[in-house]
Amino acid sequence: MSTVTITTAGGKTTVRSPYDPNWPSSARALGGRWSGGVWVFDSRDEERVRELAREVYGTDGTPDAGGTVTVRISVEDVRGERGGRPATLFRHGRQIATRFGRDEKPRLGDGVVLISGGFQSSAGSHNYLELGPLDDTVVEVRDVPRSVAVDHELQIVGEEGRPDHEALRAERERLAARITEIDAILGD
Structure with a gap:
């Protein structure tokens, strides 16, 4: 965060x-x-x-009354400065990913998780590094103030401190199916 x-x-x-x-x-x-x-x-x-x-x-350090959320964003390419400086993508006050060398794998920022896609094994040149995300690269960024997610219309996928109702419903359905299965076995 x-x-x-x-x-x-x-x-x-x-x-x-x-x-x-x-x-x-x-x-x-x-x-x-x-x-x-x-x-x-x-x-x-x-x-x-x-x-x-x-x-x-996205914050001045004052606690956000709406709490924090996890959001998904698409990763776009960025180019580093001349002289081999790293190629770093920053969004909404967060470091998303950085490539330090043309042939090095990019490093994700704190609280950032790769969901889909990935990065090219090599991107840019020695003098002009590029991040090199594939077309469908999406990451989840955790601990984003809710106000930032709402202001920038980001896709919210989870809310810290609040139950994930969709996951709970899916688990309930799975458990109900398992109970039905157990009842059928015990009924024999």
């Missing part, structure tokens, strides 16, 4: 967050500077900083 923590004290607002390529230039535009592992802003810009965090990460 992407963790964003925003605190304000002593006239400064600090942001601790995972890397996202959309954050640094936008943070600098708000007067932010990287210092000691956190981004530091003037506290008078706290609401703007929180708005930017919600835009980039």
Whole structure:
């Protein structure tokens, strides 16, 4: 799960967050500077900083009243920067997958599971790495704030802390069929 923590004290607002390529230039535009592992802003810009965090990460660190969900997304190709920098796909404040070398297998981000498809065994060139997903590559991303899933119209496939009614119905049907089977055996 992407963790964003925003605190304000002593006239400064600090942001601790995972890397996202959309954050640094936008943070600098708000007067932010990287210092000691956190981004530091003037506290008078706290609401703007929180708005930017919600835009980039989907959260400003405030617990989402709707909880978190698991969503499915299609993986699209991305190209790394010149000089062999990794090809990384970021979506909704999350690192989805990264390829560090042309002939290396991509690594999925935390809380990301491959559902279908896959990745080419080699993608891009030495200078321009590519992620290389196959056409039907779909992943599940866990622990996404419900508000992000709703705002971006993502396919929700599971809700943490809530029972999966479809799975429970299927299990009930399977168990009922097994009980009928056992009753038939015992009746003989």
